[in-house]
Amino acid sequence: MITFDNVTKIYEGQAKPALRGVNVDIDKGEFVFLVGQSGSGKSTFIRLILREYRPTKGIIYVAGKDLSTLHSWKVPALRRQIGTVFQDFRLLPGKTVYENVAFALQVIGRPTREIKKVVPETLDLVGLSGKGKRMPDELSGGEQQRVAVARAFVNRPKILIADEPTGNLDPATSVGIMKLLDRINRTGTTVIMATHDSTIVDQMRRRVIELDAGAVVRDQREGVYGTA
Amino acid sequence: MRHTLRETWTGLRRNLTMTIAVIVTMWVSLSLFGAALLANQQVDLVKGKWYDKIEVSVFLCVPNVEGGQCTSGDGATQAQKDNIRKVLEANPQVQEVYYESKHEAYEEYQRVYRDSPVKDVLTESTIQDSFRVKLSDPQQYLGVVEQAKSLPGVQAVLDLHPVLDPLFMWLNALKWGTLGMSVLLLVAAALQIGNTIRMAAFSRRRELGIMRLVGASNAYILTPFLLESLVAGLIGGLLASGTLALGVYFIIIRKAATSITTIMWIGWHQAFLAMAAVLVVSILLSVLPAFAATRRYLKV
Numbered sequence: 001m002i003t004f005d006n007v008t009k010i011y012e013g014q015a016k017p018a019l020r021g022v023n024v025d026i027d028k029g030e031f032v033f034l035v036g037q038s039g040s041g042k043s044t045f046i047r048l049i050l051r052e053y054r055p056t057k058g059i060i061y062v063a064g065k066d067l068s069t070l071h072s073w074k075v076p077a078l079r080r081q082i083g084t085v086f087q088d089f090r091l092l093p094g095k096t097v098y099e100n101v102a103f104a105l106q107v108i109g110r111p112t113r114e115i116k117k118v119v120p121e122t123l124d125l126v127g128l129s130g131k132g133k134r135m136p137d138e139l140s141g142g143e144q145q146r147v148a149v150a151r152a153f154v155n156r157p158k159i160l161i162a163d164e165p166t167g168n169l170d171p172a173t174s175v176g177i178m179k180l181l182d183r184i185n186r187t188g189t190t191v192i193m194a195t196h197d198s199t200i201v202d203q204m205r206r207r208v209i210e211l212d213a214g215a216v217v218r219d220q221r222e223g224v225y226g227t228a
Numbered sequence: 229m230r231h232t233l234r235e236t237w238t239g240l241r242r243n244l245t246m247t248i249a250v251i252v253t254m255w256v257s258l259s260l261f262g263a264a265l266l267a268n269q270q271v272d273l274v275k276g277k278w279y280d281k282i283e284v285s286v287f288l289c290v291p292n293v294e295g296g297q298c299t300s301g302d303g304a305t306q307a308q309k310d311n312i313r314k315v316l317e318a319n320p321q322v323q324e325v326y327y328e329s330k331h332e333a334y335e336e337y338q339r340v341y342r343d344s345p346v347k348d349v350l351t352e353s354t355i356q357d358s359f360r361v362k363l364s365d366p367q368q369y370l371g372v373v374e375q376a377k378s379l380p381g382v383q384a385v386l387d388l389h390p391v392l393d394p395l396f397m398w399l400n401a402l403k404w405g406t407l408g409m410s411v412l413l414l415v416a417a418a419l420q421i422g423n424t425i426r427m428a429a430f431s432r433r434r435e436l437g438i439m440r441l442v443g444a445s446n447a448y449i450l451t452p453f454l455l456e457s458l459v460a461g462l463i464g465g466l467l468a469s470g471t472l473a474l475g476v477y478f479i480i481i482r483k484a485a486t487s488i489t490t491i492m493w494i495g496w497h498q499a500f501l502a503m504a505a506v507l508v509v510s511i512l513l514s515v516l517p518a519f520a521a522t523r524r525y526l527k528v
Binding site: 050073075076077078079080081082083084090092103104106107108109151155 | 435438439440443445
């Protein structure tokens, strides 16, 4: 589903590479934790998958497409296959929960009839049935993140990327979000989650890829957060 | 589609003050631009097709035209015409002689007086044919004029340059003045459009970020911004067209054309041409800067 083939990324004007010769293969339906200190290259890894940047060297395949030769006008089509969740939720404050989720479908031109059917279904899935009319600031942090997950998943993407999704949440709420991501993963969606939360990584026992100073230093099946 | 139109409308309302600023700048600049076009057409109309090529016009006798060296009731004969041409060409002051036939003269007359009630006063048989003379030194016209006047078959000899040049000087000053001002204002309008789009994109950066993230197409993201400036530009263009129409009607058709009847004045035909040009320019000048600005500030 995602392949990094000897990928190096050096940001313009910087001497030190953000990623150095990274080789990673992520299969369809996998659940992968991306761990490492701040500045270790996790965000760069994610942004390269989203084709926000091009790699300086190496080749990246996402959902069967070679991103280095992908035309920029085809990038929207790529991103429709990837759902993204962030630490800061990134909801639109002026729109209701329902509208926030529907927005993701509207802007890619889905018909209203489909939106009316899929959005409530997805809100049910993330455990927000009946809260469609609430505004984001009326919700708790955990609920807001559920809205963000609903928005990322409403289009049924092949890949779900979560960048520190529990970073702003307390441990109990985080567990709820992790259960949700696990459920989404069980539908066959590939999930990649960058995190600092050692408890969660240790509990879930999924594949762990650790980055340090831009290089992969560990790639472990059923891994834990720290080097065991 | 409905979304795009709604976004355009919201955008126009949200940036109402900037939109008004763009409309007013476009309005004033395009009015000046249109005035320059009208001044240019006025000059062309008065000059006709000969003015820039020749100095002296030698009009020939035709039946029913009196005066000059005409034999009453008769037109100039072919022998007289040949003689006139020979004499003119022999004059060292003369650089070139053109003959304008009745047919050519009639076509030019129909073109210039297209919108005028005198359009049908002359017919192809009653219009005068002429020799059009280019001088080697335009200042030295008197000798040629005097000589031509004395030739049989010549009805009248005119050199319009001393009469019309002062008028053209004013019209040209008007043309270049308005053109210069309109260019400056159009540059201002283009920059304003760029700035408006930058502000609109900045104030909506959350929304645009999410659109990009979930894979909204570039066209979907950019179209409302382009439409927004197109609407503002077109309103400015329409207001400028209205201003030109009122200007032509009240200043030219009602005033100048009735008080100064010795020269031909521009009318609705030229006004419509100028208005069409203004509308085309308003579309280009709103879409092109908007396109440049969206490429710069809305990178996908």
